[in-house]
Amino acid sequence: MIRTAVFGAAGYIGGEVLRLLLGHPETEVTAAVSSRFPGKRVDSVHPNLRSATDLTFCDAEQVPECDVVLLATPHRSAMALVRQWASRTELLIDLSGDFRLKDADAYKHYYGVAHEAPELLDSFVPGIPELHRDELRTARLISVPGCMATAGLLALRPPAACGLIASRVLVDGRTGSSGSGATAGEGNLHAERSGAMRVFAPVAHRHEAEIAQHTGLDVRMTATGVEAVRGVQVVCHTELAPGADHRAVRAAYREAYADEPFIRMVAHKRGVYRYPEPKILLGSNFCDIGHAADEGSDRLVVIAALDNLVKGGAGNAVQCLNVRMGWPESYGLSFPGLHPM
Amino acid sequence: MIRTAVFGAAGYIGGEVLRLLLGHPETEVTAAVSSRFPGKRVDSVHPNLRSATDLTFCDAEQVPECDVVLLATPHRSAMALVRQWASRTELLIDLSGDFRLKDADAYKHYYGVAHEAPELLDSFVPGIPELHRDELRTARLISVPGCMATAGLLALRPPAACGLIASRVLVDGRTGSSGSGATAGEGNLHAERSGAMRVFAPVAHRHEAEIAQHTGLDVRMTATGVEAVRGVQVVCHTELAPGADHRAVRAAYREAYADEPFIRMVAHKRGVYRYPEPKILLGSNFCDIGHAADEGSDRLVVIAALDNLVKGGAGNAVQCLNVRMGWPESYGLSFPGLHPM
């Protein structure tokens, strides 16, 4: 069994990493780090793990030797942990925003502070099996993209790579409340957040930089918090390049994703669930993608959905781990989602 | 215009008091007290009041002379404010739990601390127009009951008063998240509270003492937080006294409530909304009440619903104010609720 340590284990992403690693046939959890709850049972914070483990949280100093370290802490705190652990472990997977952008200036622009380990930025392999599977097989440092960024870049990369997109892309992201983590704050109070359609980033959401980096497109992002705990959806608006048509778009997706275990193309003419929608994906590692044409125009609309804590974070990390270890990619990730939900 | 001052004006009950007083034809708000937001606009906390007022919050020390003081602060803090204001104003209405129970020992038992102004307990008239209308006309101190308590005591008082209830009553209360106020805490985080069926008081919820006091019954209460922001429902289980029947129960309600402007009997044989349900009452001052018989048994089930911030708090306070001032009872309280919702 591969020994893993999870930092930020009392958070939402950390809890999901624990759930997946505890259900994984090849991994064990040797440390679940929390500064607030050392000594407390993991299931006192994550009650869904009541039957799954007797593990207790530990302090950062108590983490024993292990094979894989996963960082599920806020950005900025991850930088320090990377310095500390990069050389002490076979594989480090960072789920924070610290090593997603390759450009330290872009980091400064979007995160408002200077990067403290810019020399390490190039050492990280993006945690996107669909785009970097080969590099991941030998990676020592992996940086998993943001939740809406994952949806957006998986949605846009195939047509972008085929030169089918002419112009700027507007990415409209919608997210549930777990996207902002387990930290209580005025705006996350149930009575305030419930039933919200809160445009918290009318322009310039951070994830636009990640999507741009992975697609080469001019991406502008707007983000809205909607009523949901889990789940992210992006609706991307752009225009086809001259000469491109929707048949070419479909071919681009088919080519790129035909063999991907966790990507499904969803654009149906009938039924209730015609386009990608998060609610049937909760707990699953799928990213559903669909596109639509506006008859008699050059518009292209692409929609993608995923569970922000799974394919948008912890699940994607585990998929990367599986790739890196040469295990079947679906190990620990076989839950298909629920209907109705 | 009657000049009012509202303490705890940045809270949920305080905000609702402001909404109602600002829409009331005979009142004006001269002070909205908040220690956290002095100088800030009231509508920066209560965005629904954006068009209704340019008022800003003030400190407790800045409250000018006024005719009516309304306390919407937590229990314990109300006691001190009562001492301070009781003699300086024509009418004081307390919405906290501090002066609801007539017995200082019961207060100690249910609130865990000794009462600091037991000598004032008897001076308060219960803020229940349906039971104390005459005393309210001349009251100087009014104590409005708790939200689930209001539903429970209005539901049980008529059959209790007629001697139709034989035994202990189990009151099962269900409440939305606004019932615990605007204070962010782990358990009120949207991602935790959303979709909850949280039995936060399996036994001995405080409001049982209030219901017992107003009905003379042996009341035991269980309370569950369910998915809703506003709204409270109680389901009361008990047994008919020997000789009593459901016809007598119906007569008791008809007798007690025929002319009540804010009580409606709801126990229908058809339609979607057969029994009292909070969602169609949001924003309104109604308490809907219905009862059911278990054929061939002595069981009596009574159901009541209301909006905890209106009839369960601020609306009830305004109704008491209307009674006290000799105004029509519906002044400021005419909103009927919405459907669908």
Add this chain to the structure above:
Amino acid sequence: MIRTAVFGAAGYIGGEVLRLLLGHPETEVTAAVSSRFPGKRVDSVHPNLRSATDLTFCDAEQVPECDVVLLATPHRSAMALVRQWASRTELLIDLSGDFRLKDADAYKHYYGVAHEAPELLDSFVPGIPELHRDELRTARLISVPGCMATAGLLALRPPAACGLIASRVLVDGRTGSSGSGATAGEGNLHAERSGAMRVFAPVAHRHEAEIAQHTGLDVRMTATGVEAVRGVQVVCHTELAPGADHRAVRAAYREAYADEPFIRMVAHKRGVYRYPEPKILLGSNFCDIGHAADEGSDRLVVIAALDNLVKGGAGNAVQCLNVRMGWPESYGLSFPGLHPM
């Protein structure tokens, strides 16, 4: 008292028209038409009206003479009713889609059937007080726009009229479930619709034609059903015209809406509710509008929110009626909305 008759009174818009007319100081309801429920009490379908009326539904044939007819029936059925009633009443207000588009071909394109009364299209005054107040004062036929269309056209008209918008506008509409009416269908089943982010119109939503008509812009609309019963929000993406800047945009809104009783500009730098959001508007007639700039770019993002059944339908109709009758515009429309919600 002005006598009104409401067709489609058992539907969601019809019920909201009834609520507002019953609470209006100058109107009475003489007929509430329903083919499914003739003879049944109005409050058996709309339980929020339990205290407000003893009215029963009637058949279309039983409608007595009256001063104002309001049509809240599906499109296509409204056309026939208009022919029948246009000459028999002083004022007819149609809430359906039948007389919103001035161009019969556009109607055919967007509604899929030929218009059956194209000669009447020009006789209808658009039910938009903000744009057509003077014409409304003498109107005999009024056509109220669609819910998302109202949000979109009120959001875009001021900068469009001032020539500040250069290009195509993408309107991203989000709607609650009441937007599709009271008709049970597979997709509207609670277990399917709950928690949805259903992109039901990735391109070419009907309301784009209405927004285009009232703004002169090239409008493309996408629509998503989100978790909510009531409430609509639009997020509009476009680019500033050469030479235009955000200061000019702000001035355009101030100029257009400074004296509007039901428009509020909302784009705040602090607080939880920084941009327009429907949940605090439920039951109210406000349309909140805000805009944002993307620093160092020509992007303009405009956000608007309203309650689809009020400012997006019934409330707007009542505001038009108030204008037409010379009554204060806020008659019957004074409810400010709730917080928390």
Add this chain to the structure above:
Amino acid sequence: MIRTAVFGAAGYIGGEVLRLLLGHPETEVTAAVSSRFPGKRVDSVHPNLRSATDLTFCDAEQVPECDVVLLATPHRSAMALVRQWASRTELLIDLSGDFRLKDADAYKHYYGVAHEAPELLDSFVPGIPELHRDELRTARLISVPGCMATAGLLALRPPAACGLIASRVLVDGRTGSSGSGATAGEGNLHAERSGAMRVFAPVAHRHEAEIAQHTGLDVRMTATGVEAVRGVQVVCHTELAPGADHRAVRAAYREAYADEPFIRMVAHKRGVYRYPEPKILLGSNFCDIGHAADEGSDRLVVIAALDNLVKGGAGNAVQCLNVRMGWPESYGLSFPGLHPM
């Protein structure tokens, strides 16, 4: 691989049976019966199965030979199918209400129609591994209890069997909307059902008979539909028998459930999730149970929660199948549930 056929496969329970059997290491689905959708893909109705199967629905007549038949059709229709299939298959598991009550008169009383196969009632083994594990090992006909009944009987059986309960038990059941199946109806419309606290059975809910049958208690049940799609909770109120105390109650549960793979005792003094709550159980086969004492009284309150479609139906059926086949009981049932949710 064991060949299974599922009747009612287009329904909510049927879909959940499919999900579990498709993820089960020892079973395959040879027929998914639907009269409405023959020839259509199973995933056109259950979109969560998009990646899991290419199966299409078939007519009842097209069902091939198979080893196990599962009935997920409404009561009454199951009777006929049992007659037809009981002798043609090795094992039949009925999920409807038709063979749950051992007494045909009770059936008539609670279901309103006469039983058409009363002679078969005794041949069915109750599908409750916790109570009938040994009989299930050799069963040919299994009848799975109702969702709230399962929660209630698992909650009450241990103290009842030990003689610790003195009196009548009031069972207060709360259920999500999937409990009424996939049939669109006025009351299940999203705009009506959303945010509901609908007391649809103030007295005499059917499941009370099942709980009584399995516990020997005098059970009275009330049921309320609350805002949720999945999930059931029961709160049971009763009194301790003379001489019994809470220590004995705890011992009874420990004794009964210590080795049960899908029962967890949950009654914590700290944390957000102190008592059983469905939301963290969605998709899992757990039934969580907790109890509380009312200090200085003889009251006993027992709370249980489960996912109505899993432990309350399909999951329980699969657990029974595992017992019957001698497979590990957790086969196909390892998903632990999600947090946050």
Add this chain to the structure above:
Amino acid sequence: MTTATQTCPECDGALTIDDSVRMSEVLECPGCRSELEVVATAPLLLALAPEVEEDWGE
């Protein structure tokens, strides 16, 4: 049009019934929304129509 007052057999609530009521007509009680069938007119006699069951939470 003259009216008479009757008591609902289900909920004892008051029913105002106008004279023009015919045999077999179905009235709705405002108190409990029971459907009441006119089974005789002189004197007026009302009988409960059967209740519509909801089928929930199986």
Add this chain to the structure above:
Amino acid sequence: MTTATQTCPECDGALTIDDSVRMSEVLECPGCRSELEVVATAPLLLALAPEVEEDWGE
């Protein structure tokens, strides 16, 4: 108490400011809720206080 009208540097909205305003006092613009610091009083000069970011949807 006399008042003066100023324009918000953020949203161009009108700000009514009374004479008693002091250096370093923080005012709230009713239009955009920016916090505006009084950085000079004669003539009156207002400067934007830094915006509070929300950190959502990572």
